Amino acid sequence: MKSDDSAKGKDKNTFLTDISEIRRRARQHIEEGAVTDSYKGDRKTVLRVLNEALATEIVCVLRYKRHHYMAKGIHSQAVAQEFLEHAAEEQEHADQIAERITQLDGEPNFNPEGLLTRSHSEYVEGESLIDMIKEDLVAERIAIESYSEIIRYLADNDPTSRRMMEEILAKEEEHAEDMKTLLETIAREERHEDRAKAS
Numbered sequence: 514m515k516s517d518d519s520a521k522g523k524d525k526n527t528f529l530t531d532i533s534e535i536r537r538r539a540r541q542h543i544e545e546g547a548v549t550d551s552y553k554g555d556r557k558t559v560l561r562v563l564n565e566a567l568a569t570e571i572v573c574v575l576r577y578k579r580h581h582y583m584a585k586g587i588h589s590q591a592v593a594q595e596f597l598e599h600a601a602e603e604q605e606h607a608d609q610i611a612e613r614i615t616q617l618d619g620e621p622n623f624n625p626e627g628l629l630t631r632s633h634s635e636y637v638e639g640e641s642l643i644d645m646i647k648e649d650l651v652a653e654r655i656a657i658e659s660y661s662e663i664i665r666y667l668a669d670n671d672p673t674s675r676r677m678m679e680e681i682l683a684k685e686e687e688h689a690e691d692m693k694t695l696l697e698t699i700a701r702e703e704r705h706e707d708r709a710k711a712s
C-alpha cells in the first residue's frame with residue numbers, strides 16, 4: 514500500500530514537472546504562435562502541401578461558380594443551386610486552410626499565376642449540364658484521393674492540420690455523393706422524357 518502511494522506520488526511529481534516544463538517552453542516560445550518545439554511536422558513540406566490544398570479549393574470555387582452561372586436547360590434550376598452551395602463550401606475550405614497556413618507562420622498563396630499547377634483538381638468548363646456534373650464529380654474524386662494522401666502524410670506530425678483536412682475530406686465525399694445523385698436523377702428523368710416523347 515505504502516509503496517503504491519509513493520509510486521503514485523512519484524508519478525504525480527513527474528507529471529507536475531512535465532507540466533511546468535511545458536509551461537516554461539510555452540512562455541519561452543510565446544512569440545512563435547502555433548509553431549513550437551513540439552511541432553513535429555516538416556514545416557516547409559506541410560506549408561507546401563497546405564498551399565496545394567488551398568489552390569485545389571480555389572479552383573473548385575471557380576469551377577462551381579462558372580457551372581452555376583452556365584447551368585441551362587430543363588433540369589438546371591436545382592442543379593445550379595447545388596453548384597452555388599458547393600462553391601460556398603469550397604470557399605469556406607479555402608479560408609480554413611489559409612488560416613491554418615498563417616498559424617504555421619506561412620503565407621497563403623492566392624497568386625493566380627500557377628494556380629492550376631498548384632491545384633490537384635482541374636478547371637473544366639463542360640458543355641452540357643451533364644458534362645458539368647461529370648467534371649465536378651471527377652474533381653471531387655481527385656480531391657478525395659489527394660486529401661486522403663495529405664492526411665496520411667500529416668498523421669501524427671501535425672494533428673491539428675490533419676483534423677482540419679479530415680473535416681474537409683468528409684465534405685468532399687458529400688459533394689461527390691451529391692454529384693453522383695444528380696447524374697442518376699437527370700439520367701432517369703431523361704429516360705422518362707424520351708419514353709413520353711415516343712408514346
Ligand SMILES: [Fe+2]
Pocket residue numbers: 570573602603606681684685
Ligand atoms: Fe473543398
Ligand SMILES: [Fe+2]
Pocket residue numbers: 573599603653656684685688
Ligand atoms: Fe468539394
